Amino acid sequence: MSSSVSSAGPRGPAGLAELSATNGDRHTIRLKNVHKTFGGGSPVLAGLSVDITDDAITTILGPSGTGKSVLLKHIVGLLEPDVGEVSVFGQDIWRVSEVDRFELRKRFGVLFQDGALFGSMNLYDNVAFPLRKHTDKSESEIREIVMTNLKEVGLEGAVHRAPNEISGGMRKRAGFARALVMRPDVVLFDEPDSGLDPVRTRLLCQLITQMHAEHGGTYIVITHDIASARTLSDYVGVLWQGKMVHYGEAEEAFASDNAFVRQFLAGDAVGPLGMD
Numbered sequence: 001m002s003s004s005v006s007s008a009g010p011r012g013p014a015g016l017a018e019l020s021a022t023n024g025d026r027h028t029i030r031l032k033n034v035h036k037t038f039g040g041g042s043p044v045l046a047g048l049s050v051d052i053t054d055d056a057i058t059t060i061l062g063p064s065g066t067g068k069s070v071l072l073k074h075i076v077g078l079l080e081p082d083v084g085e086v087s088v089f090g091q092d093i094w095r096v097s098e099v100d101r102f103e104l105r106k107r108f109g110v111l112f113q114d115g116a117l118f119g120s121m122n123l124y125d126n127v128a129f130p131l132r133k134h135t136d137k138s139e140s141e142i143r144e145i146v147m148t149n150l151k152e153v154g155l156e157g158a159v160h161r162a163p164n165e166i167s168g169g170m171r172k173r174a175g176f177a178r179a180l181v182m183r184p185d186v187v188l189f190d191e192p193d194s195g196l197d198p199v200r201t202r203l204l205c206q207l208i209t210q211m212h213a214e215h216g217g218t219y220i221v222i223t224h225d226i227a228s229a230r231t232l233s234d235y236v237g238v239l240w241q242g243k244m245v246h247y248g249e250a251e252e253a254f255a256s257d258n259a260f261v262r263q264f265l266a267g268d269a270v271g272p273l274g275m276d
């Protein structure tokens with residue numbers, strides 16, 4: 001973990017003061033003037049720049065289809081920008097060798113919408129998979145880590161179940177356990193709240209906050225659920241029309257006088273964002 005304030009798990013104004021005092025200038029993830037267009041369509045990212053603050057939970061908000069998942073795939077090096085730079089851990093991810101890019105990716109944990117579990121493996125083997133593939137740990141070491149991680153997400157009683165034998169919320173928690181198993185410096189969540197009822201959403205947000213407080217690291221959570229963003233965020237980024245129209249401390253974002261940011265965060269029907 002690359003975290004000076006990680007065990008503190010910065011929450012609330014006091015946490016943020018501590019964060020900026022110790023950590024203000026460190027940015028593991030930086031995007032500079034990133035453009036991305038698919039085929040002959042209109043640009044999805046159109047000059048997006050942002051420096052994500054380390055050792056905090058950032059939520060990225062924006063309307064449907066605005067490019068949040070595309071942004072996440074750029075951060076983890078799964079998509080290459082047409083123009084611009086994506087720098088992770090101080091290196092331009094597209095100017096390093098493929099082998100180095102693969103090494104950089106190992107420092108990320110990603111939780112995709114449905115948990116992205118292997119259907120043919122039980123939960124234990126799903127969580128053990130990255131350790132078996134990328135480390136030379138013994139099976140008894142792996143067992144200890146896997147059981148700890150599954151316990152942390154409340155799934156120690158479901159280790160032998162297959163993904164299709166458990167609920168969507170449990171699949172997300174199992175995906176979370178797997179995303180954390182390599183002790184990543186950065187964890188990316190692609191709409192962890194999608195398809196969950198409000199209570200399960202709240203519980204998952206609590207789990208994310210709690211795991212961040214325990215393990216530290218830089219968490220980036222993509223969502224369009226404003227309630228989740230309020231619960232989770234140390235920092236908020238708002239994406240619109242291919243750009244990061246706002247990035248800053250959560251309180252600042254929720255008090256923004258930018259017409260779009262205000263409309264989106266308040267969920268107002270009136271404002272620059274319409275149905276198109």
Ligand SMILES: Nc1ncnc2c1ncn2[C@@H]1O[C@H](COP(=O)(O)OP(=O)(O)OP(=O)(O)O)[C@@H](O)[C@H]1O
Nearest residue numbers: 038039044062063064065066067068069070071224
């Ligand atoms: N591989 C791809 N090829 C072509 N178009 C793509 C590809 N990936 C994404 N897009 C397009 O990019 C746009 C942004 O998609 P993206 O999934 O990033 O939006 P989003 O903000 O995550 O949306 P939502 O909140 O609905 O999940 C969409 O128009 C989508 O069709």
